[in-house]
Amino acid sequence: MNVHFSSDKHNWGTPQFFFDYLDEIFSFDLDPCAEESNAKCKDYYTIKEDGLSKSWEGKRVFMNPPYGRELPKWMKKASEEGIVVCLVPARTDTAWFHDYVIPLASLVYFVKGRIRFEGADHSAPFPSMVVIYGLGIKLEFGTLDLHLIREYMSDDNIRFKRLLSGTELANSNENDERED
Numbered sequence: 001m002n003v004h005f006s007s008d009k010h011n012w013g014t015p016q017f018f019f020d021y022l023d024e025i026f027s028f029d030l031d032p033c034a035e036e037s038n039a040k041c042k043d044y045y046t047i048k049e050d051g052l053s054k055s056w057e058g059k060r061v062f063m064n065p066p067y068g069r070e071l072p073k074w075m076k077k078a079s080e081e082g083i084v085v086c087l088v089p090a091r092t093d094t095a096w097f098h099d100y101v102i103p104l105a106s107l108v109y110f111v112k113g114r115i116r117f118e119g120a121d122h123s124a125p126f127p128s129m130v131v132i133y134g135l136g137i138k139l140e141f142g143t144l145d146l147h148l149i150r151e152y153m154s155d156d157n158i159r160f161k162r163l164l165s166g167t168e169l170a171n172s173n174e175n176d177e178r179e180d
């Protein structure tokens with residue numbers, strides 16, 4: 001089996017548009033499983049520091065963990081910390097899904113469409129889900145539609161949203177030296 005098409009590959013990078021969409025909602029400040037080349041936040045841990053052994057307390061965490069045998073340990077850790085948003089394969093038949101997701105998560109969003117991870121030539125051969133811990137609510141399920149997110153995060157749309165929120169208007173007024 002070609003490892004590039006397998007969920008056994010341990011360093012699938014999250015597509016930037018998908019991370020940006022979630023980041024807009026959560027304003028993440030820690031990526032606990034990363035490498036210098038694929039870290040999604042300014043604060044991150046690599047395998048050398050071992051993000052699993054660190055405290056994530058007080059951080060808003062985005063976690064796309066290494067897959068395979070390591071994954072359950074990351075889900076256990078995520079379920080014990082505060083607000084942690086996890087992008088993981090939607091393996092609903094696994095022990096970790098039933099031990100750490102169903103009884104402990106706040107939200108589970110199943111991704112509609114297959115994610116093409118950073119560095120991959122093709123879309124993943126497995127479905128993905130976003131599991132969110134630490135919101136203090138009873139488990140709810142929902143859908144994240146890749147096409148809608150891509151559209152929402154398009155350059156035109158982001159510019160439009162900035163315009164609406166006044167950021168761009170404020171910037172365009174920066175050089176305006178009128179005194180009222």
Ligand SMILES: C[S@@+](CC[C@H](N)C(=O)[O-])C[C@H]1O[C@@H](n2cnc3c(N)ncnc32)[C@H](O)[C@@H]1O
Nearest residue numbers: 011012013014033034035045046047050051064
């Ligand atoms: C699926 S990738 C995610 C990369 C990136 N955070 C992203 O979302 O695009 C998982 C990363 O975790 C790193 N990793 C593996 N074991 C780790 C550990 N114990 N502590 C921190 N990072 C680790 C791998 O090197 C890999 O880059």
